[in-house]
Amino acid sequence: MYCRGLGASLLPARNRTQAREWAALQGVEGLSVANDRMNGRFGFAATSRLAGYLKLSNFVLVTCVMVALWFVFVPLSALFYNAFTEDTGFGPGAFSLENFIEAYSSWQILALFRNSLVFALGTALTTFVLGGLVSWAVERTDAPGAALFHSLALLSFAIPGLLMAMAWIFVFSPNIGWANGLMKNAFGLAQAPLNVYSMPGMIWALSSHYFPLAYLSLGPALRVLDVRMEEAGHVSGGRTWQVLTKITLPLLRPAILSGMLLLFVLGMSSYEVPRLIGRPARIDVFTTDIQSAIIQTPPEFGVASALALTLLLVCIVAVFFYRRATRHAEAFATITGKGYMPTRIKLGVWRWPVASGIGLLFAVALGLPLMTLVWQSFYRNLALPFMGSDAPFTLDNYKFLLSYPIFLAAVKTSVLLAAMAATIVSGLTFVMAWVALRTMPRFGWILDAIAFTPIAIPGVIVGAGILVAYLMLPIPVYNTIWILLIAYVTLYLPYGMRFASSGISQIHRELEEVAEVAGARLGQVFWRILLPLLAPVLLAGWIYVFVLSVRELGASIFLVGPGTHVLGTITLTMWEEGGSYGAVSALGVIQVIPLIVIVASLRWLELHVQRRGEATAAPAAGAERIASSE
Amino acid sequence: MTVFRKSTVWAPAAGLLGLALLGLAPAHGQDAPAVHPWLDPALLAAAKGEGSLIVYSSTNEQEGLPLFKIFEEATGIKVEYIRNADSPLMSRVAIEYRANQRAWDLFHTTTVNKLPPPMLTQFEVPEVKNIAPEARDPDKRWYGVYANYNSPAYNTQKVKASDLPRTYEEFSQHKEWAGKVAIDATDNVWLKAMLDYYGEQKGTQIVKDIVAGLQPVLTDGHLAMARAVGAGEYAVALNQFVNLSENVKIAGSPIEVFALDPVALFFGQVGISALAPHPNAAKLAANFMLSQECQQFLAKFGRIPTRHDVASNPPGIVELMQQKKVLTTLLTPDEERKWQRNFDALFKPR
Numbered sequence: 004m005y006c007r008g009l010g011a012s013l014l015p016a017r018n019r020t021q022a023r024e025w026a027a028l029q030g031v032e033g034l035s036v037a038n039d040r041m042n043g044r045f046g047f048a049a050t051s052r053l054a055g056y057l058k059l060s061n062f063v064l065v066t067c068v069m070v071a072l073w074f075v076f077v078p079l080s081a082l083f084y085n086a087f088t089e090d091t092g093f094g095p096g097a098f099s100l101e102n103f104i105e106a107y108s109s110w111q112i113l114a115l116f117r118n119s120l121v122f123a124l125g126t127a128l129t130t131f132v133l134g135g136l137v138s139w140a141v142e143r144t145d146a147p148g149a150a151l152f153h154s155l156a157l158l159s160f161a162i163p164g165l166l167m168a169m170a171w172i173f174v175f176s177p178n179i180g181w182a183n184g185l186m187k188n189a190f191g192l193a194q195a196p197l198n199v200y201s202m203p204g205m206i207w208a209l210s211s212h213y214f215p216l217a218y219l220s221l222g223p224a225l226r227v228l229d230v231r232m233e234e235a236g237h238v239s240g241g242r243t244w245q246v247l248t249k250i251t252l253p254l255l256r257p258a259i260l261s262g263m264l265l266l267f268v269l270g271m272s273s274y275e276v277p278r279l280i281g282r283p284a285r286i287d288v289f290t291t292d293i294q295s296a297i298i299q300t301p302p303e304f305g306v307a308s309a310l311a312l313t314l315l316l317v318c319i320v321a322v323f324f325y326r327r328a329t330r331h332a333e334a335f336a337t338i339t340g341k342g343y344m345p346t347r348i349k350l351g352v353w354r355w356p357v358a359s360g361i362g363l364l365f366a367v368a369l370g371l372p373l374m375t376l377v378w379q380s381f382y383r384n385l386a387l388p389f390m391g392s393d394a395p396f397t398l399d400n401y402k403f404l405l406s407y408p409i410f411l412a413a414v415k416t417s418v419l420l421a422a423m424a425a426t427i428v429s430g431l432t433f434v435m436a437w438v439a440l441r442t443m444p445r446f447g448w449i450l451d452a453i454a455f456t457p458i459a460i461p462g463v464i465v466g467a468g469i470l471v472a473y474l475m476l477p478i479p480v481y482n483t484i485w486i487l488l489i490a491y492v493t494l495y496l497p498y499g500m501r502f503a504s505s506g507i508s509q510i511h512r513e514l515e516e517v518a519e520v521a522g523a524r525l526g527q528v529f530w531r532i533l534l535p536l537l538a539p540v541l542l543a544g545w546i547y548v549f550v551l552s553v554r555e556l557g558a559s560i561f562l563v564g565p566g567t568h569v570l571g572t573i574t575l576t577m578w579e580e581g582g583s584y585g586a587v588s589a590l591g592v593i594q595v596i597p598l599i600v601i602v603a604s605l606r607w608l609e610l611h612v613q614r615r616g617e618a619t620a621a622p623a624a625g626a627e628r629i630a631s632s633e
Numbered sequence: 634m635t636v637f638r639k640s641t642v643w644a645p646a647a648g649l650l651g652l653a654l655l656g657l658a659p660a661h662g663q664d665a666p667a668v669h670p671w672l673d674p675a676l677l678a679a680a681k682g683e684g685s686l687i688v689y690s691s692t693n694e695q696e697g698l699p700l701f702k703i704f705e706e707a708t709g710i711k712v713e714y715i716r717n718a719d720s721p722l723m724s725r726v727a728i729e730y731r732a733n734q735r736a737w738d739l740f741h742t743t744t745v746n747k748l749p750p751p752m753l754t755q756f757e758v759p760e761v762k763n764i765a766p767e768a769r770d771p772d773k774r775w776y777g778v779y780a781n782y783n784s785p786a787y788n789t790q791k792v793k794a795s796d797l798p799r800t801y802e803e804f805s806q807h808k809e810w811a812g813k814v815a816i817d818a819t820d821n822v823w824l825k826a827m828l829d830y831y832g833e834q835k836g837t838q839i840v841k842d843i844v845a846g847l848q849p850v851l852t853d854g855h856l857a858m859a860r861a862v863g864a865g866e867y868a869v870a871l872n873q874f875v876n877l878s879e880n881v882k883i884a885g886s887p888i889e890v891f892a893l894d895p896v897a898l899f900f901g902q903v904g905i906s907a908l909a910p911h912p913n914a915a916k917l918a919a920n921f922m923l924s925q926e927c928q929q930f931l932a933k934f935g936r937i938p939t940r941h942d943v944a945s946n947p948p949g950i951v952e953l954m955q956q957k958k959v960l961t962t963l964l965t966p967d968e969e970r971k972w973q974r975n976f977d978a979l980f981k982p983r
Binding site for chain 2: 172176283560561
């Protein structure tokens with residue numbers, strides 16, 4: 004059995020008899036076998052626990068938490084300092100509530116908040132449905148094309164938000180949208196049938212961009228869901244929908260709520276779609292006002308911070324309710340000492356229809372905007388698919404980009420930074436989530452909420468806060484790649500935390516208790532039990548943070564220094580200062596290419612890890628059979 | 634930021650001047666003059682002693698890097714170039730100033746005049762006398778490198794030239810443009826010029842009529858709006874930076890500017906940090922930016938020169954604007970906040 008193999012069999016035993024007795028009491032199969040396989044020093048769990056507090060592993064653990072808290076503290080203090088001091092335009096002044104008066108004195112703020120809620124909830128639900136369907140088909144069924152869908156799900160992510168929104172305008176604008184043009188011609192309509200400049204248009208544009216997140220969040224949970232629990236439901240006479248609603252969905256609750264929470268907050272803090280689609284439609288949301296304050300010259304950080312505090316409050320409340328809804332962590336653990344066997348539902352004749360449905364979903368959500376961008380990238384000015392154009396086909400946009408000063412250096416810097424940020428975020432949040440869930444079950448939500456706060460702080464405020472802090476502190480990171488790395492880790496801690504938190508929720512603590520009884524040190528528990536079991540979730544989180552880091556902009560604009568230009572700042576330059584539609588489209592297309600390579604490599608790694616896990620599990624299962632025959 | 638690596642030119646100043654006198658100075662482009670009149674010998678000597686120059690600019694790298702490569706090749710001074718949008722650059726220099734960080738030498742954006750005076754050094758260089766008087770700060774802390782005229786633009790496939798309004802008052806009569814007129818959500822300079830020209834009461838009423846009759850779409854970013862007008866997403870831009878309309882037109886889009894009273898004008902400016910680590914190199918670079926050579930280079934990208942001896946691209950655009958009442962409109966940060974509030978109140982009635 005997979006779990007048994009990874010868990011107990013790899014542990015060195017300290018007290019074989021004690022472990023065997025404990026295992027018998029707990030009914031943990033295979034532990035005795037595992038202990039029989041272990042040859043190690045003997046000791047007592049109680050004393051090892053006491054001694055454990057003084058060990059290096061605990062020191063590392065505390066250090067990780069402190070480092071993460073420091074990362075959060077810097078922008079958070081900048082946010083509060085800006086919000087509660089006079090905004091002089093060139094830095095904070097004396098204590099003042101003026102920013103709050105300016106930010107909240109109009110009834111319009113309620114309309115903004117209402118729009119934001121509708122937009123965020125609509126996006127979270129739509130994204131969840133899209134991502135859920137893909138997750139189910141890829142992870143739980145034998146529908147063909149799973150590997151392809153897995154890779155495609157991540158592609159839309161690589162396209163910068165501004166360009167994705169631009170692509171949807173080219174598809175569904177009532178004036179120039181090519182899909183509308185085709186429908187008008189086909190059906191003889193006088194008016195465009197669809198209008199992207201609307202609330203449904205905004206929700207769709209953002210959902211099509213973010214649904215990979217729902218997939219990344221739900222996919223690993225579905226992958227490790229023990230199908231025998233569902234089978235037990237069926238054997239007990241439950242209908243399919245009853246099994247779904249009473250067993251499957253409740254078991255997935257941490258992953259579902261974690262994903263929904265993230266998507267909701269992302270919807271609340273999203274800026275690109277409201278900027279390009281919402282503003283022309285006069286559908287202003289909360290972030291529209293924040294951004295309006297930020298783009299003033301000089302920026303009104305005080306007002307922006309006062310507004311952002313509401314976002315922060317929403318995030319903290321959301322985390323609190325998430326933790327309440329998942330407080331009985333053991334109930335959601337699908338990875339236990341009893342082992343599990345991931346199996347797929349056999350769809351039979353429905354294999355191809357299901358695959359076709361998912362393919363259609365991708366064709367619409369990803370294919371339409373991506374095709375539009377690719378098409379546009381071969382023309383200088385507006386040239387839309389199927390609409391005819393006299394303009395010549397050209398590779399000039401790509402030549403322009405590749406010859407653009409600093410472009411290749413920026414690609415290199417961005418990829419390097421993103422890989423480092425993703426690795427650090429995954430590691431830190433892995434530790435933090437464990438601490439929050441295992442060592443402080445009652446107040447762990449506070450740690451969770453703290454790690455989540457950067458999501459509510461606009462990137463530019465994070466960047467400005469970090470710049471201030473590290474100009475004052477004697478830490479020589481100013482104008483280096485390291486200050487960007489600090490910013491990226493800070494910005495993406497919330498995402499890593501959500502992945503790690505929902506992943507650990509699914510691992511029953513009995514596995515760690517087994518290890519502890521068997522004499523494993525904390526480091527070994529992390530390295531040999533939790534890490535292998537959490538690998539799919541951590542890998543998903545790594546990919547997500549990597550992609551976000553590659554196109555990060557808000558903080559980077561304050562922190563780029565000699566030789567540290569990044570892709571995000573070049574995208575902004577293209578958008579703001581020169582560069583035709585063709586050039587900005589080509590930039591979006593080019594950003595997809597490294598992601599394809601990276602996603603393919605990681606998929607290979609993931610499969611490699613899975614196969615290795617299964618190979619490890621096989622001897623354990625064999626050993627178990629031997630044990631039971633003794 | 635980009636560091637120009639030394640390529641071939643660490644030539645001694647005397648040698649370079651000698652070559653220049655012989656008309657053999659290295660050419661930096663087809664239109665580059667054979668000599669560099671801006672290369673003041675005294676400044677050059679002092680600047681070379683400092684060795685390098687740090688530029689903060691909102692001009693894209695495609696223009697900015699080749700431009701300063703000319704400077705680097707002519708002087709042998711290494712240039713580090715950081716490009717960013719106006720707004721974050723303003724914040725960045727403020728943060729660095731408060732930390733007493735000697736981070737930059739030259740500041741080149743449209744917002745130099747909005748920096749607090751103590752952050753900028755007072756200076757005067759020889760080329761100042763050749764730029765338009767309105768492009769010179771009386772306090773000598775900044776000078777205009779290129780002109781940003783504000784004027785409407787239209788899509789020539791959506792609107793006939795004969796249908797264009799002749800005044801802003803006539804705009805609101807074009808009900809057929811309702812929802813197809815765009816304006817950038819930060820065009821507070823244009824609003825101030827309107828109210829200065831028409832008077833507060835009449836100007837406000839004209840804008841209110843336009844908002845009520847045409848329901849202008851508020852956009853984010855002037856270049857994005859210029860592209861959208863060129864693409865036909867909007868028929869008319871109520872206000873636009875002329876150089877951006879021209880930029881999109883040069884790229885082949887059916888967009889054309891037209892001039893109405895008033896034409897608001899501000900500048901892409903250059904200023905020098907009071908904490909400049911390389912003050913002489915900064916002065917030499919400022920002299921270069923006000924020179925004929927630099928402005929000819931920028932005109933290739935549609936930037937409108939502040940010198941009378943440099944032709945605009947396309948020719949005649951300055952003359953077109955000058956036929957109307959041009960109001961130089963430079964706002965302080967406080968004024969800008971006030972006028973942005975006025976703009977929001979008129980265009981986003983709550």
